Amino acid sequence: MPTTEKGQAKRSALIAAVIDLVNNNGFHAAPMSLIAKRAGVAAGTIYRYFDGKQDLVNKVYLEVKEAFSASAFRDYAPTDSVEDDFRTIWYNIAAFKLRERDKAVFLSQCDNTPMIDEASRQEGLRHLRPLLDLWQRGQAQGIIRPVSPYQLYAFSIYPIAFLLHMQQRDLYDITQPRIDEVYRMAWDSIKL
Amino acid sequence: MPTTEKGQAKRSALIAAVIDLVNNNGFHAAPMSLIAKRAGVAAGTIYRYFDGKQDLVNKVYLEVKEAFSASAFRDYAPTDSVEDDFRTIWYNIAAFKLRERDKAVFLSQCDNTPMIDEASRQEGLRHLRPLLDLWQRGQAQGIIRPVSPYQLYAFSIYPIAFLLHMQQRDLYDITQPRIDEVYRMAWDSIKL
DNA sequence: ACAAAATGAATGAACGTTCATTTACATAGT
DNA sequence: ACTATGTAAATGAACGTTCATTCATTTTGT
Known part of the structure; x- marks a missing residue:
């Protein structure tokens, strides 16, 4: 190469x-x-x-996922407040999905297709560790609902992908005041 | 034919x-x-x-979407309580996704792929009317957050698709007590 | 002048689609 | 009851196209 x-x-x-x-x-x-x-x-x-098309697609997926994680946890250093930490990460993620819309759309295309092999997906999931740790800390403190991290992700992060997709189809427009609304919904669904 | x-x-x-x-x-x-x-x-x-592969795929999408909607609104007759109505529909949807997992997985595959043409997608969306109406009623009564229906959908319905997908990959298991948890998260994210 | 990088025509496999042919079935005539 | 006839349904080999991949050759950089 x-x-x-x-x-x-x-x-x-x-x-x-x-x-x-x-x-x-x-x-x-x-x-x-x-x-x-x-x-x-x-x-x-x-x-x-x-090495071929499969390798190309997998590599693209991994690099984009890495860029996503890097954005999500940029300047992130755990503080005493679980809520503050979550807000920081959440807004980082939202900012990435708005700023790098192409990459975000690509990732959501990948999340549901068997075009990416399971190994690359597992590798991609690894990057979310800090968020899972944060949730665990929040649960220990009685701040975050004591449910599976997948449930927490499904309600606080995954919805952003749906809104992005609607925006892509010109059915919905994410403006700044709306982002704050969306954040509140995300937090209310996972907080105790 | x-x-x-x-x-x-x-x-x-x-x-x-x-x-x-x-x-x-x-x-x-x-x-x-x-x-x-x-x-x-x-x-x-x-x-x-x-008429060809495109037509075949579109028809499959539409028929499955119809089966989904039929399940979602089965026996649904609006009552005085927006919350009761929402719970009815939500549990119908959850039941469909668990009972007819194949169809539900297929629909979520379709939601992000350009394989389905926009016309069929619009047609598919039409079936959700009763849910949108319910939300509007709830908003008029000050029970549901005054936000875009897309936001309400993103937080109360869309997360189920994520959990189903995780279940499909054996990373998560939806058991009955968990369904109630999930419903509470859904309701808490859209209620006022 | 040498090696690394890039090229793009060639290749064979796989795809969606067609169509000449066969099969299945209902109806009619004896 | 049996067969002939007409029509609809089904077949699958064949076709043209497109795809990922290769490699003999050319270009680039040192």
Whole structure:
């Protein structure tokens, strides 16, 4: 795999092309030939950077998931207040989904498709550790409902993906005052 | 299109085959040849019942969505209590997703893929009218948060899909006492 | 001049769809 | 009751297309 500066630029262009094509037309309409053209390289060049389509898609998923986690926990240092910590992380996540809409949409496409193999998904889940720890701390303090972390995630984080999807279809618009509303709903569903 | 009794049986077998294949391997791994084999018919026979793959997938989506709505509003007659009405509908929806897991998983696969065209999606959304009306009534009475119905849906209904998906991956198990927990979280997120 | 990187035409597998043919079935005639 | 006839249903091999992948060749960078 090329490791030059230009090489990295091509790698990035390929990843961006996959995100763009998958978001606008789905996995079934993202052939390698188009990915190559969109990235400004020849079809064969892809195989110098990735082992094949499956590998390419998995790598894109992992890199985007990493970017997501990095955003979610940016500047995060646990304080004494579980609620403050949760608010920090929640707003980070919301900001990522709004600012990097393409990446967020791509992730939600991946979450329900068997195109990503289970190994990569497990790897992607690993990054959420700090949030799970926070919830556990909140539960120990009697601040967070004593339920499965999956339930907490389903009600406080997952809904954002739905709203993003509606926004993508021009049925709903997430403006700033609404974000605060949404946060309140998220917190009210998991707090005790 | 054949209208005999045997014909309808084949049509149903085809629809079941699509649901099964899409759920287990995704849209990209559900070729017409496999759909035919799974349904016990020859490849060409599909085209006597559907106009092509796109039409087949759309029809499956619409029929499953209809079954979902029928379950959601089964025996539903508005009462004086918005909360009671919501509970009725919510438990109907939860019961459907547990009882008819295949259909529910299929619907959630469809919700994020461009494989279904926008027209069919709009048509599918139409069925949720009674729930939107209920929420509006609740808002007029000051019982339900005065926010977009998409937000209400995102927090009270959509999370069930996430939990179902986790259950599908054996990471979470929805047992009866948990359902009541989940309902409380749903209600707490939308009530005032 | 050398090696690494990039190319894009060629390849074969897989796909959705078609259609000439066969099969199943209902109705009519004897 | 049996067979002939007409029509609808079903078949699956064949077709054209598209896809991911390869590799002999060319281009680029040092």
